[in-house]
Structure formats: C-alpha cells, structure tokens
Amino acid sequence: xxxxxxxxxxxxxxxxxxxxxxxxxxxxxxxxxxxxxxxxxxxxxxxxxxxxxxxxxxxxxxxxxxxxxxxxxxxxxxxxxxxxxxxxxxxxxxxxxxxxxxxxxxxxxxxxxxxxxxxxxxxxxxxxxxxxxxxxxxxxxxxxxxxxxxxxxxxxxxxxxxxxxxxxxxxxxxxxxxxxxxxxxxxxxxxxxxxxxxxxxxxxxxxxxxxxxxxxxxxxxxxxxxxxxxxxxxxxxxxxxxxxxxxxxxxxxxxxxxxxxxxxxxxxxxxxxxxxxxxxxxxxxxxxxxxxxxxxxxxxxxxxxxxxxxxxxxxxxxxxxxxxxxxxxxxxxxxxxxxxxxxxxxxxxxxxxxxxxxxxxxxxxxxxxxxxxxxxxxxxxxxxxxxxxxxxxxxxxxxxxxxxxxxxxxxxxxxxxxxxxxxxxxxxxxxxxxxxxxxxxxxxxxxxxxxxxxxxxxxxxxxxxxxxxxxxxxxxxxxxxxxxxx
Amino acid sequence: xxxxxxxxxxxxxxxxxxxxxxxxxxxxxxxxxxxxxxxxxxxxxxxxxxxxxxxxxxxxxxxxxxxxxxxxxxxxxxxxxxxxxxxxxxxxxxxxxxxxxxxxxxxxxxxxxxxxxxxxxxxxxxxxxxxxxxxxxxxxxxxxxxxxxxxxxxxxxxxxxxxxxxxxxxxxxxxxxxxxxxxxxxxxxxxxxxxxxxxxxxxxxxxxxxxxxxxxxxxxxxxxxxxxxxxxxxxxxxxxxxxxxxxxxxxxxxxxxxxxxxxxxxxxxxxxxxxxxxxxxxxxxxxxxxxxxxxxxxxxxxxxxxxxxxxxxxxxxxxxxxxxxxxxxxxxxxxxxxxxxxxxxxxxxxxxxxxxxxxxxxxxxx
Numbered sequence: 118x119x120x121x122x123x124x125x126x127x128x129x130x131x132x133x134x135x136x137x138x139x140x141x142x143x144x145x146x147x148x149x150x151x152x153x154x155x156x157x158x159x160x161x162x163x164x165x166x167x168x169x170x171x172x173x174x175x176x177x178x179x180x181x182x183x184x185x186x187x188x189x190x191x192x193x194x195x196x197x198x199x200x201x202x203x204x205x206x207x208x209x210x211x212x213x214x215x216x217x218x219x220x221x222x223x224x225x226x227x228x229x230x231x232x233x234x235x236x237x238x239x240x241x242x243x244x245x246x247x248x249x250x251x252x253x254x255x256x257x258x259x260x261x262x263x264x265x266x267x268x269x270x271x272x273x274x275x276x277x278x279x280x281x282x283x284x285x286x287x288x289x290x291x292x293x294x295x296x297x298x299x300x301x302x303x304x305x306x307x308x309x310x311x312x313x314x315x316x317x318x319x320x321x322x323x324x325x326x327x328x329x330x331x332x333x334x335x336x337x338x339x340x341x342x343x344x345x346x347x348x349x350x351x352x353x354x355x356x357x358x359x360x361x362x363x364x365x366x367x368x369x370x371x372x373x374x375x376x377x378x379x380x381x382x383x384x385x386x387x388x389x390x391x392x393x394x395x396x397x398x399x400x401x402x403x404x405x406x407x408x409x410x411x412x413x414x415x416x417x418x419x420x421x422x423x424x425x426x427x428x429x430x431x432x433x434x435x436x437x438x439x440x441x442x443x444x445x446x447x448x449x450x451x452x453x454x455x456x457x458x459x460x461x462x463x464x465x466x467x468x469x470x471x472x473x474x475x476x477x478x479x480x481x482x483x484x485x486x487x488x489x490x491x492x493x494x495x496x497x498x499x500x501x502x503x504x505x506x507x508x509x510x511x512x513x514x515x516x517x518x519x520x521x522x523x524x525x526x527x528x529x530x531x532x533x534x535x536x537x538x539x540x541x542x543x544x545x546x547x548x549x550x551x552x553x554x555x556x557x558x559x560x561x562x563x564x565x566x567x568x569x570x571x572x573x574x575x576x577x578x579x580x581x582x583x584x585x586x587x588x589x590x591x592x593x594x595x596x597x598x599x600x601x602x603x
Numbered sequence: 604x605x606x607x608x609x610x611x612x613x614x615x616x617x618x619x620x621x622x623x624x625x626x627x628x629x630x631x632x633x634x635x636x637x638x639x640x641x642x643x644x645x646x647x648x649x650x651x652x653x654x655x656x657x658x659x660x661x662x663x664x665x666x667x668x669x670x671x672x673x674x675x676x677x678x679x680x681x682x683x684x685x686x687x688x689x690x691x692x693x694x695x696x697x698x699x700x701x702x703x704x705x706x707x708x709x710x711x712x713x714x715x716x717x718x719x720x721x722x723x724x725x726x727x728x729x730x731x732x733x734x735x736x737x738x739x740x741x742x743x744x745x746x747x748x749x750x751x752x753x754x755x756x757x758x759x760x761x762x763x764x765x766x767x768x769x770x771x772x773x774x775x776x777x778x779x780x781x782x783x784x785x786x787x788x789x790x791x792x793x794x795x796x797x798x799x800x801x802x803x804x805x806x807x808x809x810x811x812x813x814x815x816x817x818x819x820x821x822x823x824x825x826x827x828x829x830x831x832x833x834x835x836x837x838x839x840x841x842x843x844x845x846x847x848x849x850x851x852x853x854x855x856x857x858x859x860x861x862x863x864x865x866x867x868x869x870x871x872x873x874x875x876x877x878x879x880x881x882x883x884x885x886x887x888x889x890x891x892x893x894x895x896x897x898x899x900x901x902x903x904x905x906x907x908x909x910x911x912x913x914x915x916x917x918x919x920x921x922x923x924x925x926x927x928x929x930x931x932x933x934x935x936x937x938x939x940x941x942x943x944x945x946x947x948x949x950x951x952x953x954x955x956x957x958x959x960x961x962x963x964x965x966x967x968x969x
Contacts, residue, residue: 182897356809361639370885376658386910391954402969469780
C-alpha cells in the first residue's frame with residue numbers, strides 16, 4: 118500500500134483483506150464446539166443473551182492461537198476497535214478490559230466490510246431516530262453532525278425524518294430484549310463508522326471538484342485512446358511471456374540441496390550474529406560502551422578472532438573486509454601474484470565509478486595489466502583476452518567483466534585456499550584478540566560458553582554486575598517494551 | 604490480466620471494431636499466459652523434494668528471546684517513512700512525511716536536519732562512503748545531498764537531482780559506490796542512474812503496477828537486484844542487461860518490502876496480506892511462508908539478522924514480529940510503537956535493528 122494506491126482505492130483493498138482475517142477470527146470464536154462460552158448478562162433490568170466477559174475473550178485467544186496475554190490484549194483490542202466486538206457497559210470506550218466487563222459480537226449486518234462505505238444518509242436517519250427518541254438530547258458531537266447533515270442533504274430531509282419515524286415504529290413491535298440488542302449494535306456501528314466532520318464539510322466542495330475532475334480525466338483519456346494504441350500494455354504482457362518461457366527452460370536445483378545450504382549458513386554465522394549470540398565485550402546499544410566498535414574498526418592494529426575467522430568463510434568475506442584484503446595483498450606479494458588483486462580492484466573501480474572517467478581508467482588498465490610486456494601483466498586465457506582487447510576499442514562500464522571474473526575465480530580457487538593454509542593467516546588468527554565480556558548484560562538468548570583461549574596480552578577484566586540499562590545516556594529510551602516468548 | 608478501463612468503453616464507432624479485436628487478442632493472450640504459468644508451477648514442483656522446516660528439524664530451537672527498545676528518537680514531529688544505516692554502523696538517515704530528513708549520530712544526537720521542497724519523502728539511503736545521502740518521494744525525483752562536517756552549512760543548496768520518474772519515488776539505494784543509484788517508482792519501473800551526470804544507465808520494465816521496494820544482491824558477481832510491487836510480483840533483474848531474470852507471484856497483495864538473505868541465494872518479502880515469504884533463487888520457488896492466524900495486518904518492511912536465522916518484520920498493527928527463518932515459527936512479538944511501523948533495518952554489523960513509525964519516532968532495538 119502506498120500513497121498512490123491510497124488514492125486509487127488501495128486503502129479500501131488493504132483494509133478489506135484485514136477485515137476478512139478478523140472475520141475469520143470472529144467466526145472461529147463463535148464456533149459451537151471450539152468457540153467461546155457465552156452467557157446471559159444483566160444490563161440494568163434487562164437480560165442480554167449471548168454475551169461474554171473480557172476475561173473469557175483473552176483466555177480463549179491465548180488458548181486458541183498459543184499467544185501470550187499481551188498479544189491477546191492487542192488482538193482483542195483490534196477486534197473492538199474495528200467493531201467486531203462491542204462493550205455493553207461504557208459503549209463509547211472502545212477498549213477490551215480483561216475483567217468481568219461484558220461484550221457482545223457485532224452482527225454481520227453491521228460489519229464495516231458489509232456496509233462499506235458508511236452512508237451519510239443512513240447516519241442522518243440514525244441521528245434523526247435518536248433525536249426523536251431522546252427528544253433532542255444528543256451528544257455534542259452528534260448535534261454538530263446532525264446540523265451539518267441537515268444543511269448538506271436538506272433536499273432529502275423529509276425522507277430522512279420519514280424513514281426515522283418508520284424504523285422507530287417497526288422497532289416498537291419487537292420484544293424489548295431484541296430492541297435493546299439492536300440499539301446496542303447500531304450504536305456500536307456508528308461509533309466506529311460515523312463520517313468525520315471535516316469530510317461532511319468538504320463534501321459539497323468535493324462534489325463539484327470531482328465532477329470537474331472526471332470531465333477532465335475523461336477528455337484526457339479519450340485523447341490518449343485515439344492517439345496511442347495498446348503498446349505499453351502489450352509490453353507488459355510480452356515481458357511476462359519472455360519471463361515465463363525463460364523460466365521454463367531454467368536449470369533448477371533440488372530443494373533439499375538449496376535448503377540445506379541455509380541451515381549450514383546460519384550455523385556458520387551464528388557466533389558472528391550479535392543478536393543471536395551476543396557480542397564481546399558487549400553490545401554497544403545495550404551497555405552504552407563503544408569498545409565493540411573500537412575493537413572492530415578498520416585501522417585497529419590487532420583484529421578480533423571472530424573477524425579473522427570470518428575471512429575463512431568465503432572469498433567474498435575476505436575481500437569485503439579492508440583489513441582482510443590488505444592481508445591478502447601482502448600474501449600475494451610474497452607469491453608474486455599481487456597483480457591479480459590489483460587488476461580486480463581496478464575493474465571494480467570502473468564498474469562502480471564515475472561515468473566520465475571510464476575511458477581513462479580503461480586505458481590505465483590496458484597499459485598496466487593487459488598490454489604485451491605490461492609491468493603487471495595478468496594471466497588471462499587467450500579467448501577472454503582477445504574479447505577484452507577487442508572491446509577496449511569501445512570502452513563501456515562492463516567491458517572488463519569477463520576478464521575480472523576470470524581473475525576473481527583464479528584467486529578464489531588457487532590463491533585464497535593457499536592463503537588460508539599459510540603462516541601469515543595462521544599467525545594472524547593466533548594473535549587475534551578474544552575480548553572479555555565486560556558486563557553481564559542480558560543477551561537475547563542464553564549465551565553459550567565461549568571456549569576460545571584468551572591471548573596472554575589480555576588483561577583479565579572483572580565482570581561487573583552493573584546492569585547496562587541503569588545508565589541512561591541522554592536520550593535514553595522512554596518506553597522499553599519487553600519481548601515475549603510464543 | 605484485464606484490459607485497462609478506458610479500453611473497455613469506446614465512444615467513437617470506429618473504435619468499436621478495434622475494441623472487439625483487441626479484446627479477442629487479449630483473451631487469447633490471457634489464456635496462453637495462464638497455461639504457461641501452470642506449466643511453470645509444475646516444473647518448479649518437480650524438484651521440490653523437502654520442506655524447509657523438515658530440513659531444519661535437526662537444528663536447535665531458539666530459546667527465551669528478550670529484545671528491548673534501547674533508544675527512542677523523537678526529532679521528527681511527523682510520520683517517519685524511511686530510514687537507512689550508514690556503513691559506520693552508528694549513523695542513520697531517516698525521512699518523514701513532511702519536508703525534512705534528518706541525520707542522527709551515535710547515541711542519537713541530532714546532527715543535521717535538511718529541508719526538502721516536497722512532502723512524503725518516502726525513500727532515503729546512505730552512500731557507502733558515508734559522505735552523501737539520497738532521498739526522494741512525491742516529487743518524482745531522487746536527489747543526492749553531499750554531507751559536510753559544518754553544521755551550519757545549508758545542505759539543500761548543494762543538492763543534486765539525479766533520478767527523474769513519472770510518478771513518486773518509492774525506494775532508492777546506492778550500488779557498491781557513491782556513483783550509482785538504483786531507484787524504484789510508482790510509475791512501475793526501476794532505474795539505474797549515474798550520480799555525476801544524472802544520466803539514466805538502465806531501466807527495468809516488467810512490473811504491471813507501482814514498484815514499492817528493492818534490494819541489491821550481496822553476491823560475488825554483484826549484478827542483480829530484486830524488486831517488489833503492487834502487482835504482487837517479486838522480480839529479480841540483471842542490472843547490466845535490464846532483463847527480468849526471475850519472477851515470483853505467490854503473494855495475495857501488494858509487496859511492501861524485499862530483502863536478500865545474507866548469502867544472496869534467497870530473499871524474503873513482506874506484504875499487505877500479513878505474510879512474509881522466503882523465495883529460493885536456485886530452486887526458483889517460494890520455500891517458506893511466515894504467517895499466523897492471529898496476525899491480521901500487513902507487513903511494511905522486513906530484514907534479516909546477520910546470520911540469516913532471524914527475520915524481523917514491522918507490521919501495520921504497530922508490532923514487530925520476529926521469525927525463525929529455518930523452522931518457520933514466530934519467536935517473539937515486540938510492542939512499543941504507537942502507530943504503524945513503516946520501516947525496519949538491521950544495522951550493518953548486526954548489533955541492533957532500527958524501526959521508524961507513523962508515531963513520529965524511531966526506535967533502536969537490541
């Protein structure tokens with residue numbers, strides 16, 4: 118849903134799907150076997166049948182959907198707010214109290230979705246009825262609306278009053294209990310669905326504007342219908358077909374293989390996920406201590422162990438970390454194959470750099486890496502090399518893609534695995550820091566013991582018992598909301 | 604597929620015959636497309652030998668989960684529509700319903716507030732270098748603002764208009780550098796722009812309605828992105844050729860948010876139909892649905908935790924639901940916002956996530 122779709126009746130579409138879901142819940146609540154137990158409620162001197170207490174509603178929701186009390190309160194609050202359940206005492210208070218307060222289901226006749234949109238004519242009739250019954254004693258907001266409507270639809274006012282009288286007469290024929298129930302239901306409906314005042318005021322103006330708007334729209338569309346054909350529309354269909362046909366020819370991988378990779382990935386990265394495992398020495402957002410960020414910054418002399426471990430997960434992880442990339446470059450220099458990484462970096466620069474400098478950068482790459490006898494000549498297979506050299510005559514952003522990919526996979530398959538086995542990497546891993554936990558903060562999950570050996574340079578910090586939350590730093594959160602387990 | 608309204612009611616007699624022909628062709632195309640679609644579903648189903656939650660049975664369950672609001676940021680005074688983290692993991696940029704966007708620093712002191720001559724700034728993004736910010740909305744444009752350390756400098760003066768669409772801008776994102784921006788728009792297209800020259804590098808056509816969201820793939824060959832739209836489709840695009848490589852249509856309503864799984868092999872989507880779904884790109888199908896009968900309102904935005912084990916969803920009923928991606932269960936529900944959650948992003952180092960809401964505040968959760 119967006120601002121545009123709101124204008125096109127998208128709000129209506131969005132609300133409708135929510136209404137349907139809520140109605141599903143309501144229907145389940147009224148199921149004769151699994152639904153709520155209802156009882157008669159006394160309201161003054163009358164007995165209202167089929168009512169339930171707030172407490173019972175909460176209990177039923179907790180039991181049926183396996184949710185906690187807070188969520189059940191939230192959900193039931195929505196049901197009341199959208200008019201599916203209404204309170205018998207204090208009808209104007211549209212909240213669900215989890216106590217003995219009585220509530221009833223709204224009849225489907227009065228569901229917002231059934232009677233969409235709420236008609237101002239119906240509202241006028243309702244107010245007129247109330248006016249007659251209570252001999253002019255309406256609520257303030259009702260009096261305002263009544264007079265506004267009286268002005269707006271003055272031409273049909275006779276009809277309104279006539280309808281009101283007729284409905285009142287018909288209702289007198291009913292049993293008192295039924296009449297009270299109907300009045301409650303009707304009142305609940307209008308409490309939620311009454312047209313807002315500003316809208317009523319704007320209606321007259323809107324009416325004129327919309328008519329004018331439609332005339333203009335009509336003419337514009339007519340103009341375009343004559344001039345343009347259905348080409349843009351066909352393009353969409355054509356694209357659909359292309360995608361479908363392409364998809365049918367695609368090679369797919371078995372689900373078991375794909376899904377297994379997710380399990381593996383999550384397991385591999387679990388220790389590195391601060392929300393899952395916590396972070397050492399502490400999560401800065403919880404403890405207000407930025408040590409974690411300082412220790413993991415770009416220019417720190419000794420990296421943390423987790424960071425160095427991560428370089429071994431994939432070649433991309435190594436390259437994405439500036440420090441890792443520098444280390445790898447040092448290794449390649451020892452192996453006399455540093456030009457590969459330099460070439461790859463230069464290609465990245467072209468791909469993501471300014472358009473205006475592409476030509477100059479391509480020339481530089483040719484001079485340094487591709488020309489015969491170049492200072493840092495890279496070893497690309499002849500086919501790719503020919504293609505690239507050919508393409509350099511008309512350089513564009515992606516001209517180096519093939520060559521870059523070739524070198525990337527060369528490094529990935531050859532140099533990278535050897536780097537991970539090298540002394541350079543192993544030494545880095547050995548001297549990497551494992552920070553001590555500084556505060557016993559609350560981690561999202563019960564923390565597992567970390568088995569890493571602390572390095573000798575590490576001072577053993579005393580874990581303090583101070584709770585990180587107690588330190589309010591300036592704009593500390595005003596409302597801390599606790600999560601809950603399902 | 605249905606013909607647009609104006610084609611169904613011609614006024615000029617000559618168009619009547621044209622309309623009949625058009626309708627016939629369209630009906631024919633419609634049936635053919637339906638056939639292709641069901642054929643595709645069959646093909647996809649052939650290799651689907653196991654469900655995600657079955658594979659995840661051996662994985663340890665998640666324990667007691669406690670996340671709280673650690674910071675509440677109240678500077679906006681208006682509905683917060685969008686936010687993005689800076690790569691330095693501490694700064695964020697956020698945009699709101701009326702005019703300005705703001706930059707907020709570590710532990711959230713207001714750093715810079717810039718006014719923009721348009722309401723409903725629906726998209727904002729931080730440049731990878733941290734030196735610029737892009738935003739746009741109802742003005743149909745995406746503009747880039749270079750940031751400066753001087754607090755008094757008028758950033759609005761240095762703004763650069765980069766993207767031009769024919770309808771509102773719904774999302775924007777820098778690619779790997781400050782030099783290119785990817786945008787999506789209510790005009791049904793996405794586009795790649797060169798920041799320096801404002802030139803359109805590539806446009807992406809294929810959505811049949813407004814495109815609401817996009818996300819760039821974290822892959823090593825780094826050339827694809829996914830977009831979601833009001834046509835209920837999620838499309839994967841090749842940035843270089845402009846072609847739609849893959850398309851998924853299983854949602855029942857507008858897709859408000861798409862986000863790649865950290866490995867780049869899958870992506871999650873959140874929709875007005877109150878579900879989040881996971882799509883695997885190699886298996887070419889939807890592999891999980893995250894929904895609950897007690898969750899009624901739509902999802903406005905989704906994001907993964909760093910390891911991809913958790914999926915956070917911001918919902919229109921003011922709550923945040925946390926899902927176990929592998930097992931498909933809901934781990935936790937977080938309360939706190941007083942109006943719909945409009946945007947949700949996990950920080951680049953995964954230490955926290957930030958939510959923006961129509962209740963005028965942003966919250967950091969950890």
